[in-house]
Amino acid sequence: MTTTTRAAQRPLAEAPRRRSSRRRRGEDLAGYAFLTPWLLGFFLLTVGPMLASLYLSFTRYDLFNAPSWVGLENYQRLFADPRFIDSVQVTTLFAVIGVPVKLAASLAVAMLLNMALGAKGFYRSAFYLPSLVGASVSIAIVWRAIFIDGGIVDRIGQGVGLEAGGWVGDPSRTLPMFILLTVWQFGAPMVIFLAGLKQVPAELYEAASVDGAGPVRRFLSITLPMLSPVIFFNLLLETINAFQVFASAFIISNGTGGPANSTLFYTLYLYIRGFGDFQMGYASAMAWLLVLVVGAITLVFFKTSRSWVHYSGETR
Structure with a gap:
């Protein structure tokens, strides 16, 4: 088989692989699309508030004024309460x-x-x-x-x-x-x-x-x-x-x-x-x-x- 013939057949052999790869990408995108509502809820309603509360645990915050950083003071006060x-x-x-x-x-x-x-x-x-x-x-x-x-x-x-x-x-x-x-x-x-x-x-x-x-x-x-x-x-x-x-x-x-x-x-x-x-x-x-x-x-x-x-x- 000549080099020219092999070069002509290579695109034909790679075409099914490209179609399979596009199909997998499409399935992955569809899966992420279905997961999007859960992911939004998880990060916005669970992870986000948890990180916010972790930050607030090192602050003095009364819901009405901006939180002020106090370090470990809140944790120290716990064991004296x-x-x-x-x-x-x-x-x-x-x-x-x-x-x-x-x-x-x-x-x-x-x-x-x-x-x-x-x-x-x-x-x-x-x-x-x-x-x-x-x-x-x-x-x-x-x-x-x-x-x-x-x-x-x-x-x-x-x-x-x-x-x-x-x-x-x-x-x-x-x-x-x-x-x-x-x-x-x-x-x-x-x-x-x-x-x-x-x-x-x-x-x-x-x-x-x-x-x-x-x-x-x-x-x-x-x-x-x-x-x-x-x-x-x-x-x-x-x-x-x-x-x-x-x-x-x-x-x-x-x-x-x-x-x-x-x-x-x-x-x-x-x-x-x-x-x-x-x-x-x-x-x-x-x-x-x-x-x-x-x-x-x-x-x-x-x-x-x-x-x-x-x-x-x-x-x-």
């Missing part, structure tokens, strides 16, 4: 107690629903229903009405000999009241636990029964290890949610965090500082400290999960 310390203690205690109790209740109910019982669909819907409304204002109002002085819980307590006065105004009872509220809304983790239980092979339980293992032994040796990825997922999500309690605390305490700061959750105090005292720089510092703490907790969870989370088919 008694109400900030109270908010950290309340939120931490709520997360440490409320999350395990909620997960234990959701797992127990999921195991009951996993048994061969009648009307399982009805019970699943009934138990999941409280989670549909979430931590809404209406639920917080109802919860406050139930636990106030003279409410349903107070009258029942008096009937069995407990001291009257309600839970809302008693600093020693407010945290248990919030824990009861979060446990009552166990529907979401319950559904996830139930899905995980459906994936546990029945042959494992049958083999364990043949070997003489009782219910407790089967639960500890089969159910918990097989559910460890689901437990990890629920534990992580519920812990993060526990640090974000706001609506119920705001409604039940009338936005004050009282009595005696017993309902002063972290996000509520952040709101009070930012929109009540107009110390937006201070509130931004609180927000970024919360981001760092939640990120650190998440990192610890993932690092420690290697020792107790077991995935099916995983080789070690």
Whole structure:
């Protein structure tokens, strides 16, 4: 084949590649066009405000005057603020107690629903229903009405000999009241636990029964290890949610965090500082400290999960 012939055939061979390249570029442009609304929302409504709040956390800003740079002053003031310390203690205690109790209740109910019982669909819907409304204002109002002085819980307590006065105004009872509220809304983790239980092979339980293992032994040796990825997922999500309690605390305490700061959750105090005292720089510092703490907790969870989370088919 002569050089002239090869030179004439080269454009013909490159033509399909050029068409394929143009087609790929067109598909890429179409993909980016469909992603544009999400990208605009992500950068304008998420990344932009986050960067702005990071800048404001190093300033003194009252929403009415231009922010003035103060460096680390806001972060230093945090640890000298008694109400900030109270908010950290309340939120931490709520997360440490409320999350395990909620997960234990959701797992127990999921195991009951996993048994061969009648009307399982009805019970699943009934138990999941409280989670549909979430931590809404209406639920917080109802919860406050139930636990106030003279409410349903107070009258029942008096009937069995407990001291009257309600839970809302008693600093020693407010945290248990919030824990009861979060446990009552166990529907979401319950559904996830139930899905995980459906994936546990029945042959494992049958083999364990043949070997003489009782219910407790089967639960500890089969159910918990097989559910460890689901437990990890629920534990992580519920812990993060526990640090974000706001609506119920705001409604039940009338936005004050009282009595005696017993309902002063972290996000509520952040709101009070930012929109009540107009110390937006201070509130931004609180927000970024919360981001760092939640990120650190998440990192610890993932690092420690290697020792107790077991995935099916995983080789070690």
